[in-house]
Amino acid sequence: MVASAAVRLFGMWASPAVRRVEWALKLKGIEYEYIEEDLSNKSSSLLEFNPINKQVPVLVHNCNPIVESLVILEYIDETWKENPILPVDPLERAKARFWATFVDVKCREESRKAFFMEGEEKEKAIENLQVQLKALDEELEGKKFFSGDHIGYTDLAVGWMAFWLGVAEEAAGFKANYDVKFPNFSRWMKDFLAEPVIKDNLPPREKTVEFFRAFKQLGSCTKVNQK
């Protein structure tokens, strides 16, 4: 166990990127101090540690700030060697990074459009999202988790979809229909959310749906889904 003073995490309760980092810290048994940020009134500490993006999550380890959740995950894995989350084999590592980038760039973009837009643009985004979900579904063929028998880096990277996709659907009134069309992915979502480290570290669903509903009405560009 690492002393909590050495590890601090700046976050926001509804943010999937922040939870991603918390899941990794908890999987590794790393103690940390959590600091909740009000993103409409960012603390001077946050702005000092992340002056370029001004976003959460920011992990501060021994006074060194690390930003961007996927970068933080790799840093955590390289610094604390117990319970590795990335595979050892270089090809498997490349595949893990590939899927992480895929969901963070492509799936997030289409989900955002499906969430914010209406009419034809919304429909097109949902279609594109389904093409992406199909790829993820195929990747899961014969596997319990993306990382194999246990959750790992790829699951943590894709993990936001297991909870926040449903939240977005409810808040914005659309359905990606993964339960019908993508059985592997649907099954993975349930298994992932049932994992103790994940189950015990999710925001309250109703409160999150309300938050995103208000967020959509605001139509603002304030980034909750941080990198």
Next chain:
Amino acid sequence: MEKSSSLKLFGSWASSYTHRVQLALKLKNIQFEYIEEDLSNKSEALLQFNPIYKKVPVLVHDDRPLVESVIILQYVDEVWNNRPILPTDPYERAVVRFWCHFADDKLGPAVGVVFASSGDVQKAAVDQVHENLALIERELREGYFKGRKFFGGDSIGLLDIVLGCGSYWLAVFEEVMTGVKLVDPEAFPLFHAWLREFESLDEVKETIPAVDKLLEYAKAVRAMLLGHCMGNTGVIETATPATAAASATTTASVPDITVDSS
């Protein structure tokens, strides 16, 4: 020399993302077969190896494809440990990864918009490029890389490769678009000095195409872009890195310069 007949690189001669991989393989003295792709008529092999993005570069090692240049570079570094390109310290690796994302998510797209637009839209994009370069300049002046010849230290590393292969377009674009100033040596002295050092390296000179070839290509694409119907935003959608990345299939009619890969 390590010979590997099972290593193939699908690329495009004008793609800075392809150059990144070529440079890394050259630094590590790794032999490979290079396959030039016609991006307006992609081969079956490319589409088979990269069905999701359909882009270059693709590295195929023992028939297993690797895609996305930064992912490929890390793979190459992990498989061939001679002449490392990533640092060993986890914090430094995190800083390097952050700036690689910055180069690809912020600086690259802004430069792409400059090239694909004109008027007010272009002016705004130029300002954005300057803002981004100012952040890099500050990092070189007083941040993590302070005092270094290269981001990698005395020799080039991952961030030099990522930022360098792409930055050579800045001078080319300035030449093609008169009145557009992207890298003013007085405004960005450290960045400018770093880029000159990078471009003077033998391995870099052997990787990046000759300036006149780049110029000719850039002029042709720019002329084509300006000849196309512009959308409301004054930006040609197909040509920017950000929007090219948004669609899995690049439109065949307008060849991309820096952008048909990731």
